[in-house]
Structures are given as C-alpha cells and as structure tokens.
Amino acid sequence: MGTARGNRVRAAVGTVTLTGAAVGFLSGCGAGGNENDAREVYCVDHQDKVVDENQCEEAERSGGFVGGLPFFFLLGGFGGNRYSVGQQIPARYTGVATRVNPSDRTARGNNGLARTGKVASGTRISGGLGSGGGSAGS
Numbered sequence: 393m394g395t396a397r398g399n400r401v402r403a404a405v406g407t408v409t410l411t412g413a414a415v416g417f418l419s420g421c422g423a424g425g426n427e428n429d430a431r432e433v434y435c436v437d438h439q440d441k442v443v444d445e446n447q448c449e450e451a452e453r454s455g456g457f458v459g460g461l462p463f464f465f466l467l468g469g470f471g472g473n474r475y476s477v478g479q480q481i482p483a484r485y486t487g488v489a490t491r492v493n494p495s496d497r498t499a500r501g502n503n504g505l506a507r508t509g510k511v512a513s514g515t516r517i518s519g520g521l522g523s524g525g526g527s528a529g530s
Contacts (some may be wrong), residue, residue: 431517433496433505434475436466440486442475442513449510450495462476465492467503467517 398451401494435448438461443506451463468489475481475487481489 411423413510428472428496431467431504431509432470433515433517434466434481434513435471435511436464438464440466440481440483441526442477442479443482444477445513448494452508456493456495463494465500465503466490466506466509467492467500477513 430494434442435445437443437447443463447458447463448465450458456462456464465487466486468485470481470485473485490503492503494500501507505511
C-alpha cells in the first residue's frame with residue numbers, strides 16, 4: 393500500500409514539473425512569436441496617416457515639426473497589418489500605440505528605436521519600455 397501511494401505521489405510531481413516547464417516554454421515563445429502582437433513603427437502625421445519616413449527624419453532636426461505640423465513615430469501592435477504611405481492607421485490600433493517625437497533621443501532609445509537617424513516604417517521593434525499605450529516624448 394505504501395509503495396503504490398509513493399508511486400502516485402512521484403507521478404503527480406513529475407506531471408506538475410513537466411506542465412510547469414511547458415507553460416514556461418510556451419510563454420517564452422509567445423513573447424514575440426505572434427504576428428498579431430509584434431511591435432512595429434510607422435512615421436505618421438497628426439491624423440495618424442502614414443507618411444514617408446523622410447518626414448520623421450526632417451522632424452528630428454526641427455523639434456518634431458515640419459511646416460508647422462507635428463510628425464511622430466507610432467509604435468505598437470497593428471494586428472499583423474502592414475500600412476503604406478497615405479494609409480490611415482485605424483483608431484483601434486492608434487489608441488493603444490505609443491507616440492514618440494522624432495527629435496526626442498531619450499524617448500526614441502527608451503522605446504527600442506535608434507536615438508537618431510531614419511527609421512523605416514514597418515520596422516519591427518524589440519526591447520524598449522513603451523509596449524503599451526500613452527504618449528512618450530510628444
């Protein structure tokens with residue numbers, strides 16, 4: 393009787409350990425493996441319309457504005473969608489995205505962007521602090 397009970401306890405411990413390891417492995421894989429959760433960056437105008445990345449590069453040199461209009465790097469998950477110049481990014485994505493002023497080197501670095509220079513729209517971002525909503529450096 394003691395032997396059978398001992399085997400059941402060992403089997404239960406083995407199952408829990410394997411289950412815990414599988415959950416840890418799967419959560420580690422899910423951190424960046426899901427296309428819908430990927431963080432990307434787009435250069436956008438004040439209406440969240442994708443513009444040529446040269447606009448953000450120029451805004452970097454002039455305090456975030458070009459011709460009196462603000463431009464931003466918009467960082468977030470965009471549901472696996474890719475946007476081209478001229479396309480409006482839907483509010484369901486922009487509402488939870490992070491906006492970064494192109495001229496704010498600290499905010500750029502904190503959000504996984506190069507601190508200076510051109511950043512191509514559609515680039516995947518890794519690292520950084522801004523993985524949620526709000527405005528950083530705007």
